Amino acid sequence: MQNITTVILAAGHGKRMKSSLPKVLHNISGMSMVEHVIRVAQSVNSENIVCVVGHGKEQVKAQLKDAPVKFVEQNVQLGTGHAVMMADEYIEAGDILVLYGDVPLLSESTLNDFVAMHQKDDNDATVLSTIVDDPRGYGRIVRGSKGFERIVEHKDATPEELDINEINSGIMIVKAPILKTLLKQLENNNEQNEYYLTDIFGLILEQQGKIGVMIAEDDYEVMGINDRYNLSLADEYMQKRIKKKWMLEGVTMISPASTYIEIDVQIGKDTVIYPNSILQGNTVIGEDCIIGPSADIKNSIIDKGVSVKHSTIIDSKVDEKSSIGPYAYLRPKSDIGKHVKIGDFVEVKNSRVGDHSKVSHLSYIGDGEVGTNVNVGCGVVFVNYDGTHKHLTQIEDNAFIGCNTNLVAPVKVGKGAYVAAGSTITEDVPADAMAIARERQVIKTNWSNKYQKKV
Template structure:
């Protein structure tokens, strides 16, 4: 059978993007364009992937890491020249290679698999991925022989009037038998007005040698859409977004308003969860069953268990256990771990803290770098004062404790289990178990102070005249 490889062309500058970044690292739903192509390739069962990089090569390598092998194209001298740079990985190998573009994020793993299978079944030297367009102007046309094989690819400017009526176009993506491709690459030249080496010329070379060249047409022409500017980036994003939403709908998730809902590719959502409008779910978020998410929530790389409600809130890189309610207008910052049957209410911020089961933090509270036990009540306006100006310090509140409204817990400090802290207290020392802590000034009443102050103010004004 031989090896199964892919070469992804990712060296272009993409001037029309008008960006300081390499074109292929622009993202759609949390992934660079080239990553979408890479994943489709790997999901199609390809063993080895070579990325041909050039413009801002280090930026592309930083995004893709060690997932792929790399070939470097110092000067962008055409698609054929780009594939030549990967030839060291192809030499002396037997098998198949699929050549794709790093700026075509809509190409599916099914299309890649179908192309490879079609190529093998028909014993082709090369197979072209094609599409049928109602308006094919500007594209190379696929001219077929009577047996369905490819006779030639003719560019629009060189096509006859009859050939221009052909609607099947070349996508610029191919499957080759490796040995045939490497032989054809040896004969490529750049005797053209651009002085470039074109991969399409390998098709002409193979046909001239009597090799069999076929073409497989994609059912959905959007799969071949290349990203050349920001408008096409938006267009491709809309198509991917609809694919993702449909997958979740098919899996038993209710999405009330798909038009205002954005979900990244790697998100997992359980059945009978309801996603309300204006919700954004990003990264590697996993949401369980029977949850209510939104409206107006943003969740990033979070782990959310079953029957959780997150309303009008932000959850970043945190976990929420079963039957917990978050929001509205709560903010869970990275590193927070929220237990079962917890209430995180309105305008509560939690940062890098553990909140035990059945604890209630109902409103207007900040908890940072803390361990809050089970069945604890933190009243309105509680602040964990975790930063001393140099370092973050830890606060611990034991199980079944009650912390009253407007309490400051000055870290590092511990409130033991079953303790009470009176409202308005500033706690700097340990609160023992089963005790009540009161740390506030005694109330003082000064009778007639307001009238005295008014008279004094009048006198000061008169003297200043």
């Protein structure tokens, strides 16, 4: 492809969203709308990606601080033509691709075909259109015997033109020298006193230029998001696209409609995802996993052969062949080894649990290091917080921690050591020792007879 500069129009207010958040920052499947547009622009190897910001510009810039974009400002919104004028310093050579920050569903394949058609046909400008059942409110593409004739806005269309179902998406690509020249010729003599970018097509035809039109097969790809209802439709569409991709890659989804998968999630083949599961952020799921039902996993790495049922995992790692849940909660910085069992109602936070260890139920593992082949009994608590600081609990390999034990950090249980059930451990337990830290049982015979009612 020839040199391409992409200009993304993202300065609008979006009043119909009824939100303090700029419209282009609203989320679709784990990414803001404008970030979806930036990503698709990258697919055509844009040399420069220029984002025109205005309303909420500081929020938009903050959100995109790590994105490969340059910013120009449109502090007064005077139309699409005026917005592109703000990027004049970047309109120098090659082709200028104009995209919209609130049109996030355009696919890489459609955009690449669009750019390829424009450059292959050596068009001065090319517009992306689509066919819709209800074209009300959209500008119509009017064609004649020689192809494209003009774009007519709905309010200006004749009855015959109102019957046209091919609409203008607003997405276009124009040779840079032509665009740079024509932007200076745009006028704002209309009811809104705005500069319309689409007016350049008439100017190109007046100069005997060549304009091409490509029809996007799926009208959803060019749908603009104007309100929360549009946002929900866009998210639903994106979800279908994401889930179809993974199912075609060998992932089984028992109930796709009840599963939510964000765009950057990765899933290995032969993994089965059960209903009501949510996979978010930069989560990576390995092969042959069982995810769900009702698994909620965010920014975590789940290795091959892992089972996660009715559990939440955040910013953590689970190594291969381990079992999580039901009803477990892995909080940030949990690192679970191989062949580990984290059972029901177990909470783990900022801790490493070594290979072949078991924390089967009703325990809290916080700020801990658990070795290999350790058994942590029911109701064990790592008492990690003294009211000011967090402290470390260490359990070395092959240790056994009995039920209802409190390990008061900082404390260490040595290799092969045993801690008796019901103990509160405040001092280190040497390797291979037995620690008992509880009151000796006392039995008082015939004691309850004084308190039982006579029958």
